[in-house]
Amino acid sequence: MIHYLDQLLFAALPYAVMVVFLLGTIQRYRAQSFSYSSLSSQFLENRQHFWAMVPFHYGILTVLAGHLVAFLIPRQILWWNSKPARLYVLEVTALAFGIITLVSLGAVVLRRLTSAKVNVVTSKADWFLYLLLFVQILTGVYVAVFNPWGSSWFAASATPYLWSLIKLNPQIGYVAAMPLAVKLHIVNAFIVVGFFPFTRLVHILVVPNPYLWRRPQVVRWNRDPRRTGAIES
Amino acid sequence: MDVRSQVSMVFHLDKCIGCHTCSIACKNIWTDRQGTEYMWWNNVETKPGTGYPTIWEDQERYKGGWEKGNGKLHLKSTSKARVVANIFHNPHMPSMDDYYEPWTYDYQTLFNAPEGNDQPVARPVSRVTGEYMEIEAGPNFDDDLGGSPIYAMNDPNLEGLNSEQREQLFAVERLVFFYFPRICNHCLNPSCVASCPSGALYKRGEDGIVLIDQKRCRAWRSCVAACPYKKTFYNWHTGKSEKCILCYPRLETGQAPACFHSCVGRIRYLGVLLYDAELIDEVASRPDDELVEAQRQMILDPFDVKVIAAARKNGIPDDVITHAQMSPVYQFVKVWKIALPPHIEYRTLPMLFYVPPMSPVMASRENDTISHLSTDLFHDIDESRVPMQFLANLFGAGHEGKLRYALYKQRAVRLYRRAITVGDIDVETAARALREANCSPEEADEIYRLTSLCTFEERFVIPPMHREEAIQMLEDPHGHRQSVGFGFTAGPRRGL
Numbered sequence: 103m104i105h106y107l108d109q110l111l112f113a114a115l116p117y118a119v120m121v122v123f124l125l126g127t128i129q130r131y132r133a134q135s136f137s138y139s140s141l142s143s144q145f146l147e148n149r150q151h152f153w154a155m156v157p158f159h160y161g162i163l164t165v166l167a168g169h170l171v172a173f174l175i176p177r178q179i180l181w182w183n184s185k186p187a188r189l190y191v192l193e194v195t196a197l198a199f200g201i202i203t204l205v206s207l208g209a210v211v212l213r214r215l216t217s218a219k220v221n222v223v224t225s226k227a228d229w230f231l232y233l234l235l236f237v238q239i240l241t242g243v244y245v246a247v248f249n250p251w252g253s254s255w256f257a258a259s260a261t262p263y264l265w266s267l268i269k270l271n272p273q274i275g276y277v278a279a280m281p282l283a284v285k286l287h288i289v290n291a292f293i294v295v296g297f298f299p300f301t302r303l304v305h306i307l308v309v310p311n312p313y314l315w316r317r318p319q320v321v322r323w324n325r326d327p328r329r330t331g332a333i334e335s
Numbered sequence: 336m337d338v339r340s341q342v343s344m345v346f347h348l349d350k351c352i353g354c355h356t357c358s359i360a361c362k363n364i365w366t367d368r369q370g371t372e373y374m375w376w377n378n379v380e381t382k383p384g385t386g387y388p389t390i391w392e393d394q395e396r397y398k399g400g401w402e403k404g405n406g407k408l409h410l411k412s413t414s415k416a417r418v419v420a421n422i423f424h425n426p427h428m429p430s431m432d433d434y435y436e437p438w439t440y441d442y443q444t445l446f447n448a449p450e451g452n453d454q455p456v457a458r459p460v461s462r463v464t465g466e467y468m469e470i471e472a473g474p475n476f477d478d479d480l481g482g483s484p485i486y487a488m489n490d491p492n493l494e495g496l497n498s499e500q501r502e503q504l505f506a507v508e509r510l511v512f513f514y515f516p517r518i519c520n521h522c523l524n525p526s527c528v529a530s531c532p533s534g535a536l537y538k539r540g541e542d543g544i545v546l547i548d549q550k551r552c553r554a555w556r557s558c559v560a561a562c563p564y565k566k567t568f569y570n571w572h573t574g575k576s577e578k579c580i581l582c583y584p585r586l587e588t589g590q591a592p593a594c595f596h597s598c599v600g601r602i603r604y605l606g607v608l609l610y611d612a613e614l615i616d617e618v619a620s621r622p623d624d625e626l627v628e629a630q631r632q633m634i635l636d637p638f639d640v641k642v643i644a645a646a647r648k649n650g651i652p653d654d655v656i657t658h659a660q661m662s663p664v665y666q667f668v669k670v671w672k673i674a675l676p677p678h679i680e681y682r683t684l685p686m687l688f689y690v691p692p693m694s695p696v697m698a699s700r701e702n703d704t705i706s707h708l709s710t711d712l713f714h715d716i717d718e719s720r721v722p723m724q725f726l727a728n729l730f731g732a733g734h735e736g737k738l739r740y741a742l743y744k745q746r747a748v749r750l751y752r753r754a755i756t757v758g759d760i761d762v763e764t765a766a767r768a769l770r771e772a773n774c775s776p777e778e779a780d781e782i783y784r785l786t787s788l789c790t791f792e793e794r795f796v797i798p799p800m801h802r803e804e805a806i807q808m809l810e811d812p813h814g815h816r817q818s819v820g821f822g823f824t825a826g827p828r829r830g831l
Contacts, residue, residue, distance in 0.1 A: 136575075139554040142569075142574060156424050160423075219464055222463055223571060308553045310422075313533070318529035319538065319615075321537060321539075322540060323540035
């Protein structure tokens with residue numbers, strides 16, 4: 103029975119959420135590109151916004167970057183961790199950013215609850231997303247504290263598992279024996295990906311990349327077909 | 336020479352009576368939706384005063400406009416590196432508290448209240464939360480110097496005035512103020528456009544109107560911080576920024592914008608100007624004291640054959656050139672030189688110009704009778720109640736030269752007309768004043784005519800917008816059946 107549940111959660115679910123993620127984000131961009139942003143509420147509440155948003159984003163970006171690095175270059179991570187002092191540095195840094203993210207997510211939620219104006223622009227999807235993120239970050243911090251040296255065993259077990267998913271040959275043996283908190287962390291991550299297109303998370307996809315190299319002034323021409331829609335100074 | 340045309344504006348401050356009709360006309364058409372209640376694309380401020388949003392002219396606080404560093408212009412608010420670092424929290428953005436929380440009243444209570452000992456009262460209700468609220472500020476709470484110790488004393492334009500001048504400004508019986516109506520300036524070097532991380536803001540090539548593409552806007556709000564005039568606004572309901580669109584749907588059908596059309600004092604003029612777009616960067620980088628003149632220089636003479644040829648080469652239609660020749664804005668700004676750009680030191684090259692206000696006529700008092708002696712009637716400009724430095728801070732980047740010229744010319748026109756119509760000023764005095772102001776009697780007549788007797792058609796010389804040649808018109812109309820127009824037609828729905 104347990105085995106079938108593992109099959110479902112670690113072999114079937116990842117593919118299901120990827121399909122939902124891809125179709126959902128594309129369809130939302132086609133049908134509702136108007137709402138492709140995070141609906142900033144800084145205008146309605148400015149002070150708490152700083153103390154909640156800045157640490158949250160820097161925290162979660164660092165943690166995600168850590169996961170990505172361990173996924174891309176596991177050998178180098180294991181080499182780095184071969185000296186205990188270096189292992190401690192990595193683990194403590196990761197835990198610190200995890201805790202920053204957890205605390206500032208609390209600040210984000212508190213802000214939405216206490217500021218009446220911000221509450222007006224908070225939807226049910228937002229609350230659901232906060233619940234998912236809270237579970238995700240809490241289990242992550244829990245694992246970092248109670249199942250230590252994650253930077254090493256992630257590289258040794260989670261990375262091959264994720265690669266097996268990409269190779270369309272899921273090896274659930276890597277994760278089936280993991281502690282419950284780790285499993286919850288993985289499954290919840292899949293759920294976050296699945297709900298990505300239906301929440302404000304889509305704002306991640308519209309980071310302003312052309313800004314950094316476009317010319318300052320934008321002029322659009324209506325009459326001249328050659329110049330229509332062209333971005334030029 | 337890269338000739339472009341720009342729909343430009345002149346506001347004649349001497350004629351503004353501060354009635355807010357323009358603001359209401361604009362609000363009724365454009366900003367009566369949820370999320371826009373607090374926006375006043377057109378607002379009228381009392382000067383001295385802090386304005387809307389509060390103390391918007393303090394660029395140390397809001398970091399609007401451009402700055403010159405290492406000889407190159409860059410945005411004061413957001414260098415590109417800092418835009419990335421501050422992407423999660425915009426540090427210089429005004430919040431709703433800097434504008435005001437919009438409200439309505441609980442009118443139903445007046446009808447539905449149960450019988451009691453007290454008269455029922457309609458309490459203010461927030462248009463954001465729907466809860467009862469305490470009103471703390473409004474968009475024009477400092478109207479007519481209301482609450483002056485709090486508001487007018489904090490006007491950033493008082494910088495450079497000594498304490499004696501400041502005291503005089505607010506002394507009883509010398510008290511003075513004027514109105515300062517504001518819309519988007521549709522600048523030639525707009526910092527809002529330059530700041531947008533999504534590239535959603537753009538300037539229309541044909542008429543220079545600055546717009547925000549609602550589909551590309553991703554709620555970064557950089558434009559709100561970057562506009563030194565605080566004329567882009569964030570719609571908290573749709574998560575998009577919005578701004579004055581110069582009523583382009585009206586302009587395209589030959590109508591004046593709503594605020595222009597409704598102006599009671601007939602202070603507003605609209606016309607097309609031709610300018611040399613090649614010079615934008617160079618002019619915007621000039622030293623403060625040269626900016627006004629440099630901007631005038633880049634506005635081209637529409638009668639010059641070389642300019643006309645270059646304009647035709649750039650695809651500007653002949654009838655637009657004809658309208659540029661009839662433009663009242665060209666007269667005020669370039670020919671008579673009595674209209675000045677507001678705060679040109681922000682270096683956005685605004686295309687809305689102001690005729691600076693003359694101070695009120697000073698009466699003299701003898702033995703408890705007030706007499707209007709004609710010798711004193713149009714007093715010396717330097718004795719005016721508004722210190723010259725204050726006006727210079729507003730309209731001359733702190734430098735008095737161009738401002739003094741504009742005021743002297745206006746004064747000369749008044750003396751000249753007084754000599755003709757009333758006759759209590761002798762013709763010699765008037766003629767001398769005209770000579771001193773570098774103004775011929777013919778020019779004085781023209782200024783008088785366009786200031787006092789102007790008809791609707793003389794004030795608004797709207798160029799043909801040639802929408803029939805717009806690129807959308809070349810598309811197959813059948814492709815647009817069942818949709819409303821050519822733009823995007825889905826409602827501004829959020830939900831997620």
